[in-house]
Amino acid sequence: MKVKGAVLYEQGLPRPYAKSQPLKIETLDLEGPRAGEVLVKVGAAGLCHSDLSTIEGLRPRVLPSVVGHEGAGIVAEVGAGVTDLAPGDHVVFIFAPSCGSCRQCVSQRPNLCTTYTAAKAKGDLATGGRRLKLNGKEIAHYSGLSCFAEYAVVTRNSVQKIGKDIPMHDAALFGCAVVTGVGAVVNTAQVKPGECVAVLGLGGVGLSCLLGAVVAGAGRIIAIDVSDDKLALARQLGATETYNARDPGCAEAIRAATDGGVDIAFEMAGTIKAMELAYAITVRGGQTVTAGLSPIAAHMPLPQSNLVSEGRRIKGSYMGDCVISRDVPRYLQLYRDRKLPIDRLRSASIRLEEVNEGFDRLAEAQVVRQVIVF
Numbered sequence: 001m002k003v004k005g006a007v008l009y010e011q012g013l014p015r016p017y018a019k020s021q022p023l024k025i026e027t028l029d030l031e032g033p034r035a036g037e038v039l040v041k042v043g044a045a046g047l048c049h050s051d052l053s054t055i056e057g058l059r060p061r062v063l064p065s066v067v068g069h070e071g072a073g074i075v076a077e078v079g080a081g082v083t084d085l086a087p088g089d090h091v092v093f094i095f096a097p098s099c100g101s102c103r104q105c106v107s108q109r110p111n112l113c114t115t116y117t118a119a120k121a122k123g124d125l126a127t128g129g130r131r132l133k134l135n136g137k138e139i140a141h142y143s144g145l146s147c148f149a150e151y152a153v154v155t156r157n158s159v160q161k162i163g164k165d166i167p168m169h170d171a172a173l174f175g176c177a178v179v180t181g182v183g184a185v186v187n188t189a190q191v192k193p194g195e196c197v198a199v200l201g202l203g204g205v206g207l208s209c210l211l212g213a214v215v216a217g218a219g220r221i222i223a224i225d226v227s228d229d230k231l232a233l234a235r236q237l238g239a240t241e242t243y244n245a246r247d248p249g250c251a252e253a254i255r256a257a258t259d260g261g262v263d264i265a266f267e268m269a270g271t272i273k274a275m276e277l278a279y280a281i282t283v284r285g286g287q288t289v290t291a292g293l294s295p296i297a298a299h300m301p302l303p304q305s306n307l308v309s310e311g312r313r314i315k316g317s318y319m320g321d322c323v324i325s326r327d328v329p330r331y332l333q334l335y336r337d338r339k340l341p342i343d344r345l346r347s348a349s350i351r352l353e354e355v356n357e358g359f360d361r362l363a364e365a366q367v368v369r370q371v372i373v374f
């Protein structure tokens, strides 16, 4: 079938993207689903900073590729052997699906499945090969998804069935921002009621983390960003205190206000500066959790003896350490009960044709989540 999609040909083009147009809207050929795959009519897809980092060239990917990894849609067709999904089912796309049999999967770490990582690195589906072509040439899949397109063919495990009551423009965020942010609180850090936490970087991921900290009963929630607008939104969503990371006295002020630092600091910005600040404001004996993805070559120097003598822990959190089939239904129920007001993170609904302008706004931190509505 013919589908319209956003193709990235070249990384590292200059901003503004409205002018350099890193994403070109093309009409592609999409093959139908093979065994173990499903065809999904995309309903909505969010613009995440990970897509932006790919466009910026900070994280190399196989090109050309149809980008987009945070989305939701409706199953249009199922391939042979897919018996637990049917046309008409609503689904959320999963950017790190699990095979169930690799070493990580059998060790209860399905978010770190290596079967899918290997396929993703090649721009293929986990079931093997590609289903997208343009003028007879193959186009890579992004995270096995490529949901900045009207339709996507994906491996069965790259989608999670959801209720039909969830609007597509909110459901989309559960595939990346919500599982990453809420999962970091609930699974990675296991925040306890009354604990004092800080969230650094208040985009879709960081604000989901903040909402997760509210649900977990954190006592104090310190929100930190370089944008005062983001700090104002964080206060509306439950932050008890806010600090601007541009203030050189920020770390000292937070340590003074918290009797030595926060129990858990969440780095959700994707910069080494934010990670250094997160570490600096973590209390002796506390945890620094990071979900931000800084440029692939970036390194952070660590005071090793301080890590030991202060009994600190640093944890990376990929897709919130989520078990998708367990956690997505839980988080959706919290959303239904208005305990996770994810709709507050949607800054705008846009058309596929506005995607380059959308990434300009994300790069300038003017927005939280913009959602392409198909």
Ligand SMILES: NC(=O)c1ccc[n+]([C@@H]2O[C@H](COP(=O)([O-])OP(=O)(O)OC[C@H]3O[C@@H](n4cnc5c(N)ncnc54)[C@H](O)[C@@H]3O)[C@@H](O)[C@H]2O)c1
Pocket: 047, 048, 049, 050, 051, 053, 176, 177, 180, 200, 201, 202, 203, 204, 205, 206, 224, 225, 226, 227, 230, 245, 268, 269, 270, 271, 273, 274, 290, 291, 292, 293, 294, 317, 318, 319, 320, 362, 365, 367, 368
């Ligand atoms: N671990 C995962 O599984 C996973 C999943 C999704 C996204 N990510 C990564 O998470 C990060 C956040 O994604 P997002 O879509 O929410 O991004 P975003 O662009 O919407 O938000 C980032 C926020 O960080 C703020 N910021 C920038 N520098 C800062 C600093 N020094 N201190 C404090 N705040 C600062 C920005 O102003 C912005 O509000 C990205 O690096 C993204 O690639 C990781």
Ligand SMILES: [Zn+2]
Pocket: 048, 049, 050, 051, 069, 070, 176, 177
């Ligand atoms: Zn993402």
Ligand SMILES: [Zn+2]
Pocket: 098, 099, 100, 101, 102, 103, 104, 105, 112, 113, 114, 115, 116
């Ligand atoms: Zn696996």
